[in-house]
Amino acid sequence: MLKKLVLAGTAATLLSGLTIATPIGSYARCGWSYMTNSASDAVPxxxxxxxxxxxxxxxxxxxxxxxxxxxxxxxxxxxxxxxxxxxxxxxxxxxxxxxxxxxxxxxxxxxxxxxxxxxxxxxxxxxxxxxxxxxxxxxxxxxxxxxxxxxxxxxxxxxxxxxxxxxxxxxxxxxxxxxxxxxxxxxxxxxxxxQLHLDDSALSDTRRLLDDIATRIDVEEETMKVDVEYFGEINLDEPSDENLLDDVTAYMQKLDGGEDQAYVSIQLEEESSNSSL
Missing domain, CATH: 1.10.287 (Helix Hairpins)
Structure with a gap:
């Protein structure tokens, strides 16, 4: 009877060992295959x-x-x-x-x-x-x-x-x-x-800076053109004497009229002050 129990226990132990060893063996083989493939893929x-x-x-x-x-x-x-x-x-x-x-x-x-x-x-x-x-x-x-x-x-x-x-x-x-x-x-x-296409921020910044510089240069050049055209231009036409006398007469009359008006204004102010006294 004891001998049968020992044999049964031994058989049970072997079966349990096989049951445990089987998944462990498959895991080991799977791990080895994964490591081998990973090492192969890592080689340049x-x-x-x-x-x-x-x-x-x-x-x-x-x-x-x-x-x-x-x-x-x-x-x-x-x-x-x-x-x-x-x-x-x-x-x-x-x-x-x-x-x-x-x-x-x-x-x-x-x-x-x-x-x-x-x-x-x-x-x-x-x-x-x-x-x-x-x-x-x-x-x-x-x-x-x-x-x-x-x-x-x-x-x-x-x-x-x-x-x-x-x-x-x-x-x-x-x-x-x-x-x-x-x-x-x-x-x-x-x-x-x-890779260059994905990392082009520095290139974009440089391009924007160059565009800004070009714009400022364009503005400065256009400003110089305006100054020369409207303020530093030489009159190439000869002066005309036809209307010179008329211009002088009108200007002098304007001056005379201004003096008369000023004189009348002064007299009115003096009369007003005397009456108040």
């Missing part, structure tokens, strides 16, 4: 572009290593081609010699002469058998070389295609980096223009 785009350029530069050693492998494979292919060519030439000569000996033996002669040396029929047959064995062996070697050459050529062709694809991909990456650099430059220019 210029830095990321430089990192992309460096990754492209880092492809160079791998490309050089692949190019070295391709060069070695080409060298091996050339060697196999020469070896196969030599083997085929020997096979052709061996076949010609075997056919000659075979035709000679069909004559059923007792002796045969080759190169100034006489051989018996048995010697010629023995030599023909040895030549035929070597021919068969060399022919098998030629077939193996041909298979090896075909395999090497196929491998070389595939490696060359992969190399071309890698170089094309590298060039495409370089073009994309330059395109992103151009887009980023345009973005930075647009952002700078937007």
């Amino acid at each position: 785009l210029e830095w990321e572009l430089n990192r992309a350029r460096q990754l492209i530069v880092d492809l160079k050693p791998e490309i050089q290593q692949n190019a070295r492998r391709i060069a070695q494979e080409k060298t091996e292919v050339v060697r196999l081609q020469r070896e196969l060519s030599t083997t085929d030439e020997r096979l052709t000569k061996a076949k010609t010699d075997i056919e000659r000996l075979t035709n000679d033996l069909r004559d059923e002669s007792s002796v045969y002469s080759y190169g100034g040396v006489t051989y018996t029929s048995a010697q010629v047959k023995s030599d023909l058998g040895n030549r035929f064995k070597r021919f068969q062996t060399r022919q098998q070697t030629s077939e193996k070389l041909r298979q090896m050459l075909a395999a090497r050529e196929a491998s070389l062709s595939a490696a060359s295609e992969r190399m071309d694809a890698m170089l094309d991909a590298k060039r495409q990456l370089e073009v994309e980096v330059e395109n992103l650099q151009a887009r980023l430059g345009a973005l930075r220019v647009a952002q700078t223009s937007t």
Whole structure:
């Protein structure tokens, strides 16, 4: 009974631990993902572009290593081609010699002469058998070389295609980096223009000050024009003597009339004062 209780308690503890650990684990994963994304977003785009350029530069050693492998494979292919060519030439000569000996033996002669040396029929047959064995062996070697050459050529062709694809991909990456650099430059220019447009209070104040200065200068210039026109102007017309006498007579009469009126006024004042006495 006690054993069952212990097992039940252990199972309950494990289940509760899993229940608690599950949300904690999800929170931890979510937090780690958020921190990773936030850190990635905090990295400047210029830095990321430089990192992309460096990754492209880092492809160079791998490309050089692949190019070295391709060069070695080409060298091996050339060697196999020469070896196969030599083997085929020997096979052709061996076949010609075997056919000659075979035709000679069909004559059923007792002796045969080759190169100034006489051989018996048995010697010629023995030599023909040895030549035929070597021919068969060399022919098998030629077939193996041909298979090896075909395999090497196929491998070389595939490696060359992969190399071309890698170089094309590298060039495409370089073009994309330059395109992103151009887009980023345009973005930075647009952002700078937007910032200047939003913070133009100093420019506006300066513009208003210049407008006020220009207005005051305009007023001063207009004032100078008025003074010169109406108060400092020289009369360019000649004076006329036709009405001079009339003007003098009218002026003198005006003066005489004023004196008479003043005299009458004085007499009236004197008479008034005497009567009061």
